[in-house]
Amino acid sequence: MRKFGLIGYPLSHSFSKKYFTEKFHRENIRDCEYDNFEIKKIEDLPVLILTYPNLNGFNVTIPYKESIIPYLDELDQVAKKVGAVNVVKISGDGKKTGYNSDYYGFRYTLERWLGTDLKRMKALVLGTGGAAKAVKCVLEDCNIKYRTVSRQEGKGDYIYFDFTDDPDLILEYRLIINTTPLGMFPDLNEAPNLPYETMDGSFYLYDLIYNPEKTLFLKKGESSGTRILNGLDMLVLQAEKSWDIWNE
Numbered sequence: 001m002r003k004f005g006l007i008g009y010p011l012s013h014s015f016s017k018k019y020f021t022e023k024f025h026r027e028n029i030r031d032c033e034y035d036n037f038e039i040k041k042i043e044d045l046p047v048l049i050l051t052y053p054n055l056n057g058f059n060v061t062i063p064y065k066e067s068i069i070p071y072l073d074e075l076d077q078v079a080k081k082v083g084a085v086n087v088v089k090i091s092g093d094g095k096k097t098g099y100n101s102d103y104y105g106f107r108y109t110l111e112r113w114l115g116t117d118l119k120r121m122k123a124l125v126l127g128t129g130g131a132a133k134a135v136k137c138v139l140e141d142c143n144i145k146y147r148t149v150s151r152q153e154g155k156g157d158y159i160y161f162d163f164t165d166d167p168d169l170i171l172e173y174r175l176i177i178n179t180t181p182l183g184m185f186p187d188l189n190e191a192p193n194l195p196y197e198t199m200d201g202s203f204y205l206y207d208l209i210y211n212p213e214k215t216l217f218l219k220k221g222e223s224s225g226t227r228i229l230n231g232l233d234m235l236v237l238q239a240e241k242s243w244d245i246w247n248e
Contacts, residue, residue: 001031001032001033001054002031002032002033002054002056003032003033003034003035003052003054003055003056004020004032004033004034004035004055004056004057004058004059004246005017005034005035005036005037005052005055005058005059006034006035006036006037006058006059006060006061007037007038007039007045007048007058007059007060007061007064007068008038008039008060008061008062008063008064009038009039009040009062009063009064010038011036011038011061012186014036014061015210015211015235015239016034016036016059016061016239017034017035017036019235019236019239020032020034020239020243021033021034023243037058039064042064042067042068042071045068045071046071049090049096055090056089056090056246057087057088057089057090057242057245057246058087058088058090059086059087059088059239059242060085060086060087060088061086062129062130062131062181063129063130065084065085065086065129065130065131065133066083066084066085066129066130066133068085068088068098069083069084069085069098071096072085072088072096072097072098073095073096073097074095074096074097074098075097075098075099076097076098076099076100078099078100078103078104078137079098079099079100081137082100082102082103082133082134082137083133084100084102084130084131084133084134085098085099085100085130086099086100086101086102086130086134086238086242087099087100087101087238087241087242087245087246089245089246089248099242099245100134101237101238101239101241101242101245102131102134102135102234102238103134103137103138104237104238104241105233105234105235105236105237105238105241106134106135106138106208106234107138107141107142108234108237109229109233109234109237110138110142110206111142113204113206113229114175114204117204118142118144119142119143119144121144121174121175121204122144122145122146122147122172122173122174122175123139123144123145123146123147123173123175123176123177124146124147124148124149124158124170124173124175124176124177125139125146125147125148125149125177125179126148126149126176126177126178126179126180126182126192127148127149127150127178127179127180128148128150128155128156129179129180131179131208132148132179135177135179135208136148144175146173147173149162149163149192160192160193160194161193163193163194163195164193164194164195167195167197167198168198170194170195170198170199171198174202174203174204175203175204175206176194176203176204176205176206176221177206177207177208178192178205178206178207178208178209178215178217179208180192181209182215182217183207183209183212183215183216183217184209184211184215185211185212188212188215188216189216190216191215191216191217191220192217194220196220196221196223196224197224198224199221199224199225199226200224200225200226201225201226201227203221203224203225203226203227204226204227204228204229205217205218205221205222205226205227205228205229206228206229206231207228207229207230207231208231208234209230209231210230210231210232210235213230213232214228214230215230218230
């Protein structure tokens with residue numbers, strides 16, 4: 001039995017196990033199983049791998065997309081460029097290679113959603129973690145200018161108070177991408193602190209969160225007339241890309 005799984009902490013929000021279990025059933029894949037591996041620190045990874053000698057690969061989520069890199073033997077070109085990993089393939093000889101399928105999922109959904117509007121956008125990326133790295137890499141490859149927002153001074157180009165102090169500053173950025181966990185189940189009443197009342201139908205709000213279907217971030221934007229997209233399609237695409245990588 002080939003085993004796959006997801007590492008992260010916590011994993012109560014996990015999409016992957018349900019998705020892959022249903023995929024294996026639907027496609028009559030009988031020699032595979034997918035489990036959640038909740039580890040409290042990345043230093044526990046080598047023991048986990050030793051515990052499951054039939055582990056062929058796994059996905060990586062918050063907070064280990066960057067800290068896992070020293071535990072890998074190799075990175076593919078995209079993961080190297082992004083500087084974050086969300087897929088690991090374990091070869092027969094035990095070699096561990098890191099990939100980034102977030103890049104693929106985000107780029108495909110963004111280009112499909114915005115079409116030709118994409119080229120005239122300036123983007124605001126909320127957050128500075130591993131998911132933000134994939135987003136920024138896609139924006140760079142699509143020649144889209146962007147700035148980052150962080151809660152902490154010095155970690156991004158802006159802090160949220162810059163926009164509450166000067167609401168018109170948001171008018172420079174018509175594409176706003178939330179890469180933070182703010183608003184993710186069960187913290188449904190949280191949202192990035194932005195001047196949503198200044199936005200209108202010329203804005204696009206993309207939230208990488210998929211649960212709930214509409215975060216408070218998206219609801220606030222929608223009530224101001226913005227166009228919105230959640231992270232479900234991206235998640236499905238990156239999951240399927242993971243499967244392709246594990247079976248190459």
